[in-house]
Amino acid sequence: MTEHSPAPDAARIPDRPSLDGLEDTWGAVWREQDTYAFDREGAREQVFSIDTPPPTASGSLHMGHVFSYTHTDCMARYKRMRGLNVFYPIGWDDNGLPTEKRVQNYYGVRGDSSLPYDPDFTPPFEGTTKTIKAADQVPISRQNFIELCDELTVKDEEAFESLFRRLGFSLDWQIQYRTIDDRSRATAQTAFLRNLARGEAYTAEAPGLWDVTFQTAVAQAELEARDYPGAYHRVAFHGADGPVHIETTRPELLPACVALIAHPDDERYQGLFGSTVTSPLFGVEVPVLAHPSAEMDKGAGIAMCCTFGDLTDVIWWRELQLPTRSVVTRAGRILGETPDWITSEGGVATFAEMSGKTVHSAREVVVEALRASGELDGEPQKTQRKANFYERGEKPLEIVTSRQWYIRNGGRDADLNQALQARGDEIDFHPDFMKSRYKNWVAGLNGDWLISRQRFFGIPIPVWYALDGDGQPQYERPLVPTEEQLPIDPMAQVPSGYTEDQRDQPGGFTGDPDVMDTWATSSLTPQIAGDWLAGERGESDLFGKVFPMDVRPQGHDIIRTWLFATVVRAHFEHGSAPWKNAAISGWILDPDRKKMSKSKGNVVTPEDVVVEHSADAVRYWAASGRLGTDAAYDTGQMKIGRRLAIKLLNASKFALGFGEPELDDRQGLASVITEPLDRAMIAALQQVVGDATNGFDAWDYTRSLDVTETFFWTFCDDYIELVKDRAHGGDPSARAALRLALSVLLRLLAPFLPYATEEVWSWWQEGSVHRATWPEAGELALADAGDPQVLAAVGTALSQVRKAKSDAKVGMRSEITSATLVAPAATAERVRAGEADLRAAGRLTGSFDYAEGDEVALRDVELIPFVKPPKN
Numbered sequence: 001m002t003e004h005s006p007a008p009d010a011a012r013i014p015d016r017p018s019l020d021g022l023e024d025t026w027g028a029v030w031r032e033q034d035t036y037a038f039d040r041e042g043a044r045e046q047v048f049s050i051d052t053p054p055p056t057a058s059g060s061l062h063m064g065h066v067f068s069y070t071h072t073d074c075m076a077r078y079k080r081m082r083g084l085n086v087f088y089p090i091g092w093d094d095n096g097l098p099t100e101k102r103v104q105n106y107y108g109v110r111g112d113s114s115l116p117y118d119p120d121f122t123p124p125f126e127g128t129t130k131t132i133k134a135a136d137q138v139p140i141s142r143q144n145f146i147e148l149c150d151e152l153t154v155k156d157e158e159a160f161e162s163l164f165r166r167l168g169f170s171l172d173w174q175i176q177y178r179t180i181d182d183r184s185r186a187t188a189q190t191a192f193l194r195n196l197a198r199g200e201a202y203t204a205e206a207p208g209l210w211d212v213t214f215q216t217a218v219a220q221a222e223l224e225a226r227d228y229p230g231a232y233h234r235v236a237f238h239g240a241d242g243p244v245h246i247e248t249t250r251p252e253l254l255p256a257c258v259a260l261i262a263h264p265d266d267e268r269y270q271g272l273f274g275s276t277v278t279s280p281l282f283g284v285e286v287p288v289l290a291h292p293s294a295e296m297d298k299g300a301g302i303a304m305c306c307t308f309g310d311l312t313d314v315i316w317w318r319e320l321q322l323p324t325r326s327v328v329t330r331a332g333r334i335l336g337e338t339p340d341w342i343t344s345e346g347g348v349a350t351f352a353e354m355s356g357k358t359v360h361s362a363r364e365v366v367v368e369a370l371r372a373s374g375e376l377d378g379e380p381q382k383t384q385r386k387a388n389f390y391e392r393g394e395k396p397l398e399i400v401t402s403r404q405w406y407i408r409n410g411g412r413d414a415d416l417n418q419a420l421q422a423r424g425d426e427i428d429f430h431p432d433f434m435k436s437r438y439k440n441w442v443a444g445l446n447g448d449w450l451i452s453r454q455r456f457f458g459i460p461i462p463v464w465y466a467l468d469g470d471g472q473p474q475y476e477r478p479l480v481p482t483e484e485q486l487p488i489d490p491m492a493q494v495p496s497g498y499t500e501d502q503r504d505q506p507g508g509f510t511g512d513p514d515v516m517d518t519w520a521t522s523s524l525t526p527q528i529a530g531d532w533l534a535g536e537r538g539e540s541d542l543f544g545k546v547f548p549m550d551v552r553p554q555g556h557d558i559i560r561t562w563l564f565a566t567v568v569r570a571h572f573e574h575g576s577a578p579w580k581n582a583a584i585s586g587w588i589l590d591p592d593r594k595k596m597s598k599s600k601g602n603v604v605t606p607e608d609v610v611v612e613h614s615a616d617a618v619r620y621w622a623a624s625g626r627l628g629t630d631a632a633y634d635t636g637q638m639k640i641g642r643r644l645a646i647k648l649l650n651a652s653k654f655a656l657g658f659g660e661p662e663l664d665d666r667q668g669l670a671s672v673i674t675e676p677l678d679r680a681m682i683a684a685l686q687q688v689v690g691d692a693t694n695g696f697d698a699w700d701y702t703r704s705l706d707v708t709e710t711f712f713w714t715f716c717d718d719y720i721e722l723v724k725d726r727a728h729g730g731d732p733s734a735r736a737a738l739r740l741a742l743s744v745l746l747r748l749l750a751p752f753l754p755y756a757t758e759e760v761w762s763w764w765q766e767g768s769v770h771r772a773t774w775p776e777a778g779e780l781a782l783a784d785a786g787d788p789q790v791l792a793a794v795g796t797a798l799s800q801v802r803k804a805k806s807d808a809k810v811g812m813r814s815e816i817t818s819a820t821l822v823a824p825a826a827t828a829e830r831v832r833a834g835e836a837d838l839r840a841a842g843r844l845t846g847s848f849d850y851a852e853g854d855e856v857a858l859r860d861v862e863l864i865p866f867v868k869p870p871k872n
Helices: 022-033 063-081 097-107 142-166 182-197 251-256 311-319 345-354 359-373 414-425 434-443 518-522 525-529 532-536 542-546 556-574 606-613 615-623 635-656 676-697 701-728 732-749 754-764 788-807 825-833 835-842
Strands: 047-049 085-087 090-092 109-111 138-140 176-178 201-211 216-218 223-239 242-248 257-262 276-278 285-290 302-306 381-390 398-407 428-430 464-467 473-479 509-511 549-555 579-585 815-823 844-852 857-864
Touching (some): 022 754, 047 063, 063 606, 090 525, 109 142, 138 142, 182 518, 182 532, 201 381, 251 302, 302 311, 311 398, 345 359, 434 556, 518 556, 525 542, 525 556, 532 542, 615 635, 615 754, 635 701, 676 732, 676 788, 701 732, 788 815
Parallel strands (some): 090 176
Antiparallel strands (some): 201 216
């Protein structure tokens, strides 16, 4: 940027600058001029690529989105002004459970795979009701349901884009994707098939967490431990030497018991290890075994292992090679038929009473039967137990056995676990302590990544299975498409060598009905946004220019899911970390210090907030929160931001109104800045430029905003007031200093207040401030460098002048005919350098003396009160 800026066109400076309408005005200009477009022809070393989080397209955005996306946008704007070619795409995460749940409520429907497609289907509602009970939802075919999901997410994404544009996010809107579009589907399916070919993906029938409401498997990373009311039941098993009491909160699982487990060092049960006992009510013989994870000080110290009550049961079942006796179905109800391991007359009768009931109702049946048999010792003791929930679910998860797809993630492979921890060392986390969250999560994994879901709106698992003569799938040899055929839907398309009439017939084939977990797609956002497959085909060089990406911005709560899953995919596919940096935002908290989220029902939607306070004000609030730190939703902070933006407009109009200094063609503004106070201000601004730049470079943009804002208020309240008389009189030093400082301040504030800075820039500069160069200390270099402390000292003296007039209850235009400034000697010397400006600003018309003292103060003040002349 040149130092000598063009003179402002008076017609371009409004009489009364206002924030109102700036979002519409400049949003349209940026859109028309592609202000933030990525240059695909640029070299890799000039690229700063951002793995932008694709927001979930299921309803409305909340202030947490505004908070974290503003953080990213401030950095994107800074990097662009530093001359980098910023790759800043936007995607929409539109597949998965949140979307399906919203569609069910919005349209009043639910998917049913058994129903045929109806091309003329019209949903009973279109957003005209808040929620509909599942029993009242109209069942529709899988394809009809998918079409409604697609239709509604497009509507939501249009609203999201409108808000993001209004907030001034400098995204390149030409680089968009949806996680359900063809490119995303092909990318996810290609990566999966390569994982499968390399042995990194596999299918297995095993116990897993199951949400009975959503009717789908749930991964370890999606768990949420919550307090849940329960009761301890002291129950007697029958041993050779008498009863063996256990305590359980789930007596309904007694028919699923496969062993009693105690710690190998527990002396109370040494004589029982290796023996058997029989279960109460059901009379099933089970072994008593030792395992080091049994807790001697919990309950009776001996516990029943059921298949499956909790994740500990799964560990014991696997490590002790116990049989499987599951009684809870995927619907969260007890089996309809009595299992063959229950043979006693009493056991069969009790199970018949439980059959088909929910686990809660079955528990009541069992407890009453235990009372009647005398096998319940005392009454149940109420307690609060920790239960696992799906993070979006409302009922505790069950553990059921089902066939699912997994990707290896180090949960069962120590070498892979160490390799994935090491990948974390390749990433600079901001703040740094977030790296420990990543490593702790990886180190604590106890199973592979479950990626299959029993839902509709997602990317299909791209495999089929041959059926044997009995119609049984051959899971160990899945049929796969070629990469050229992707994307595919195995429920609608046919594998090579088969015809549609062989679907689900003995000797034919069947399609895998499951879809991928949404994280299995969003873990590939660098590959999707960077068009990885086009690069593989030699059709584009984009991926090579943007990957590994420079930064992944995201919340700390999804380090265990999105961040880790993306590392896993990049590790397998590219042998590298997916990014160089991870910028981790905190949560937005409500007034009760609770996280704001749609699931908690305490969100504030941003649209009205932006209209009330302005986009710049809301961005100021967001940028005031540091990375990794939770922040409160605070409209008071937004009001401060609005005041700052308004002051920027008004102060800029005032400063530009003095006119331009007289300069020769070869002169720059800095060459005519000669007065001590002007040189001091420029020197102070030099320090601010360095501090603000260092803040951004250290990912501490909050520091950058703080130092710039602090200086800006000094510039307005002190410097402009001190030099305005000189500037009005045509002094070139004052006028040049004002313009040079304003140019620098606009650029320093541009990442935070994009609208107000662009508005002011347009009054006197060409192009966009957001494409201008970031200020550097060199453009503020003067032939005779100033002392920044001069501005501080004279400003302090001016504040004492104002205080004296305020204390005397006279107007600021009153004259001071005599006064003495008390100050330390060094401070007094600096004030002398700017005394002429102090006299002009403070109306010091008479004697002004100095006296040495420890604190700055004005004494012996004599005043002539200003009298406003009468109106004619």
